[in-house]
Amino acid sequence: MTSTDSRTTTGQTTSRLPGFYDLGTQQRLQELAVIAEMSAEHKAVINGTAGLTPEQADHMIENAVGVYGLPLGVAANFVVNDREVIVPMAIEEPSVVAGASFMAKLARAGGGFRAECSPPEMIGQLQILDLDDVAETKHSLLEQKAELLGAVEDIDPVITQLGGGVRDLEVRIIRNSPIGSFLVVHLIYDTRDAMGANAINTAVEALAPLLEQKTGGRVHLRILSNLADRRLARAEVCIPTRELAFGSYSGERVRDGIIEAWAFAASDSYRAATHNKGIMNGVDAVVIATGNDWRAIEAGAHAFAARSGHYGSLSRWSVDDEGNLHGELEMPMAVGIVGGATSVHPCARAALQLLRVRSSVELAEIIVSVGLAQNLAALRALSTEGIQRGHMGLHARQVAIAAGAQGDEVERLARVMVVESKIRVDRARELLQSPDQLKWDSRRLEADDD
Numbered sequence: 001m002t003s004t005d006s007r008t009t010t011g012q013t014t015s016r017l018p019g020f021y022d023l024g025t026q027q028r029l030q031e032l033a034v035i036a037e038m039s040a041e042h043k044a045v046i047n048g049t050a051g052l053t054p055e056q057a058d059h060m061i062e063n064a065v066g067v068y069g070l071p072l073g074v075a076a077n078f079v080v081n082d083r084e085v086i087v088p089m090a091i092e093e094p095s096v097v098a099g100a101s102f103m104a105k106l107a108r109a110g111g112g113f114r115a116e117c118s119p120p121e122m123i124g125q126l127q128i129l130d131l132d133d134v135a136e137t138k139h140s141l142l143e144q145k146a147e148l149l150g151a152v153e154d155i156d157p158v159i160t161q162l163g164g165g166v167r168d169l170e171v172r173i174i175r176n177s178p179i180g181s182f183l184v185v186h187l188i189y190d191t192r193d194a195m196g197a198n199a200i201n202t203a204v205e206a207l208a209p210l211l212e213q214k215t216g217g218r219v220h221l222r223i224l225s226n227l228a229d230r231r232l233a234r235a236e237v238c239i240p241t242r243e244l245a246f247g248s249y250s251g252e253r254v255r256d257g258i259i260e261a262w263a264f265a266a267s268d269s270y271r272a273a274t275h276n277k278g279i280m281n282g283v284d285a286v287v288i289a290t291g292n293d294w295r296a297i298e299a300g301a302h303a304f305a306a307r308s309g310h311y312g313s314l315s316r317w318s319v320d321d322e323g324n325l326h327g328e329l330e331m332p333m334a335v336g337i338v339g340g341a342t343s344v345h346p347c348a349r350a351a352l353q354l355l356r357v358r359s360s361v362e363l364a365e366i367i368v369s370v371g372l373a374q375n376l377a378a379l380r381a382l383s384t385e386g387i388q389r390g391h392m393g394l395h396a397r398q399v400a401i402a403a404g405a406q407g408d409e410v411e412r413l414a415r416v417m418v419v420e421s422k423i424r425v426d427r428a429r430e431l432l433q434s435p436d437q438l439k440w441d442s443r444r445l446e447a448d449d450d
């Protein structure tokens with residue numbers, strides 16, 4: 001019996017995928033296609049027979065010579081705001097997809113993830129130089145706000161028609177910069193389901209001449225800010241303490257260990273950078289799978305983590321009134337489901353279809369939930385048995401492939417190296433060069449298993 005037999009085949013009513021890991025890649029895709037009612041076209045895109053072509057790539061960047069692949073996996077078990085979601089993740093690092101799936105399974109016991117977003121408002125910045133009196137100019141611009149906003153209100157009729165458009169204008173004084181004082185105007189723009197870089201950059205460029213006319217100054221930079229702190233996504237999760245127990249670790253010990261690990265990141269920037277990197281393992285993998293700009297998300301996340309002047313943890317872990325582990329993650333999430341690579345990259349279209357998201361807000365809510373799950377996976381491992389144990393098997397397979405192993409050899413070689421605790425390319429090559437020893441060693445391990 002395949003795992004499909006145990007669940008519905010008429011729609012994605014569950015993200016539970018029991019037995020999925022044990023299938024081959026083609027069988028997994030076959031199953032996924034049934035569960036998610038994937039079109040033949042999207043199936044072909046995902047299995048690599050009809051992905052991004054060099055011709056399409058040529059329309060996307062300059063001097064294109066080909067395309068670059070990454071493993072695409074799916075994280076199971078996610079429930080976000082009561083909706084089951086199978087999450088596509090594009091990532092080369094072992095253990096990330098497994099970690100997210102496992103933590104989502106623990107989260108299910110507490111009702112899954114609850115997530116919310118602020119409206120998709122981006123900030124566009126204009127730097128105004130050569131002003132005689134920055135304070136007076138600020139005052140005057142704020143008095144003319146309605147006229148300034150009116151000048152760009154129809155800049156993107158499609159976004160306006162969809163309910164987005166310019167929302168506000170703020171003026172900031174920057175004092176004591178290396179070039180003295182100047183003004184910065186923030187144009188706040190609701191970009192709806194687009195990430196919105198083009199819309200906001202077009203708007204600030206269009207506004208610049210009017211600002212020069214009104215201020216008598218010189219508008220220098222006109223560009224969006226990746227510190228998208230008006231476009232925040234927030235997820236929270238409650239894990240019943242009993243779900244955290246494993247091996248010789250009690251649930252309380254794991255829960256308290258996770259909070260101690262978080263406290264380290266909350267207070268120390270060296271640790272916070274690694275802690276947040278773990279969050280971004282999950283966030284970026286979904287951002288990349290859906291064709292979004294992961295450099296923008298990275299920049300926003302780290303700037304937000306340093307907003308108090310101290311670089312700290314993006315997440316927060318505590319014990320709730322019932323003694324359960326409670327986690328929260330809040331971060332900027334400027335992602336879209338239309339425009340740019342989300343509309344052009346065939347894999348991104350397939351990934352978005354798999355997620356069944358109807359808005360950029362819904363996508364952001366899923367991504368921030370995956371980031372929180374990923375953070376939990378890392379903290380749970382780090383505060384108990386360490387991360388190397390879980391990493392070993394997949395890492396050993398990568399080392400085996402790097403040494404030239406093929407087919408069945410990959411698994412056999414990896415197992416031998418894990419047992420020997422010598423996961424190194426030189427050892428892998430040595431074993432490959434003496435196939436008899438490899439055969440003997442791996443048979444011995446199979447016999448031990450029996």
Ligand code: MEV
Binds near residue numbers: 277378379387
């Ligand atoms: C590795 O990619 C991510 C971790 O280092 C994150 C963390 O330390 O929290 C395991």
